[in-house]
Amino acid sequence: MSRFLRAALVFVCLASCGGGGNYSAPRELDNACAITRERPQYLRAMRAVERRWGIPVHVLMATIYQESKFIGNARTPHTFALGVIPMGRQSTAYGYSQALNGTWEEYQASAGSRRAKRDDIADATDFMGWYMDESSRKLGISKDDAEAQYLAYHEGRSGYASESYLGKPWLVEVAAAVGARAELYRDQLAYCR
Secondary structure (H helix, E strand, O other), X not given: OOHHHHHXXXXXXXXXXXXXXXXXXXXXXXXXXXXXXXXXXXXXXXXXXXXXXXXXXXXXXXXXXXXXXXXXXXXXXXXXXXXXXXXXXXXXXXXXXXXXXXXXXXXXXXXXXXXXXXXXXXXXXHHHHHHHHHXXXXXXXXXXOHHHHHHHHHHHXXXXXXXXXXHOHHHHHHHHHHHHHHHHHHHHHHHOO
């Protein structure tokens, strides 16, 4: 085998191993300190959002936990006709923030870069900060109120304003869990350095 061919095969093998981001979840999702130790880029991104948009790190972390469990390329499940024929996904939600296509495009046009990606933690958290800041300004929701911010994030601002979540007891429970997780993360982050 020629030297060139051997080098080309080695290059192809190495190239196939690389690429793509690390989209797996951190190991200890119930421990904010462990998450930020394992993935320091998460904390850097969330602190940048806190400076830019005023949304606290613990609120961002609790929302990301609920939306994607910190999995960067998370997608909604497929739907099936007759239980076996794939019909596409339940929605266009994707990435850490589970942003829908239309809302993501609105963010890109008004506050983000056209090259921003939903599977990039810095872009995804900036999107969440932008969305929650808008919810705070338009709906009067405190930036520190993870439960209400989550309801507005999940239902959309008009859904939150019309209290559509009241007809969804499961969603009210999920939002309460997001609020409790935010408090847990806040307490943990205060003591881990």
